[in-house]
Amino acid sequence: MEKREARFKKITPVYLTLFWAVHLVLGCYYTARGLPYYAVLGFCGILFPLALRLVYKICRFRPIYQLDFLLTLFFFLLYTVGLDLRGYSVIPYYDKFAHTLTGVVFALIGLIVFYYLKPEKKISEKDLPLVCVFEICFSLAIAALWELSEFTVSLLFGTDPQNVLTTGVTDTMLDILVCLIGTLVVLIPVSFYFKKKRASLLLGIFDVMFHRNIVKEEESTGQQ
Template sequence: MTKREEFFKKLYPFLLGFYALFNIAWGIYYIVQAKPYYYILAFCSLLFIPIVELFYKLLHFKPVYQLNAFIYIFIFMLYTLGLVLRFYSMVPYYDKVAHTLSGVFVSFLGLILFYLIKPNRKIEEIDFPLASVFTVAVSMAMACFWEICEYVLSLVVHNDPQMVAATGIQDTMLDMIVCTIGALLMLIPYYFYYKKKKVGFMMGGFQQMVQINLQNK
């Protein structure tokens, strides 16, 4: 275990505690305010904790605390801030920020997937071009899949999550564009990781995941 991973292992209980208590506090606030929809959202955020644990158990992976920190930061920004604190409706363009972060997050998961299907699962400098194309393609495919799901949802419940009535195709296209931008931004840390051997917070989590859960199998 690297020093960075040891640090995040010690930090992780505090990060998880903050995440849980923050959402519980907002849940209680919404109970007092008699807003059942929002306190249900707040308390449902706690379901992500067993989901993350289940992810590791189903794949028979050892926990990677740097990766977990990244996952909970992502969930906090998109779910807690976006839905529970209503940033999507109160903060201009927060929805676009969320879709950009989705591109970043899915690209990161795509990089792990790349080594899951790579025959020798060895991290090599020559992987950079193919891994870059693969991760951007995965992010674009996920953005497309998400918009398809929203379209199907609109047909079923008639709530227009894509805001077609107000914006036509603009909202859908912008969501896909910013998601792709997020994936392209990830090529910067990828470049420094593969070409300059720079291991930061995100790439440290990736490297730890590959080394302890993929290369040893």
């Protein structure tokens, strides 16, 4: 796990430079084209890695470079490609892909939150049933909050981000459903992690996060 973390630390400056360059170019391009909305989206994307570092500082976490890469890629696919490059409009089913990926990513974040909140900072196989329920509820809560935000946007600006005019409630329900499917898929490697101590790529990220930032130092030393 630590070797993988070291590799991701080395590539961090490279992908962050590319990330910032892409958003800077998009911001300038849309400014030149006279499209201020998309220009603002492009320039604002530059702030994401900085916001991620702010979250680390607030939580008093050491950076986890694998997690940084995953979240930056997640942001790039959903925000940059989906919104600024209009992927949601021009790529068939891209919206459903994005919501499925949201279920995957927030299942991992839900697992981190579970042990962050758990008073006893120890991983036990007995935690598995409650972990599964928590991850499902956490992902569905995120999906619901997203749909509520889209509903609020439609009320305030008269737009239709939920496609209610063309699909009724179908689009909203499918978004929540594919998010749930993404989370259920993640529960498979989660089960292997708890029962057979096998860490996939996602669970490897959690393992590093747990031992670096969640578990107490003396407990971490004992488990390693």
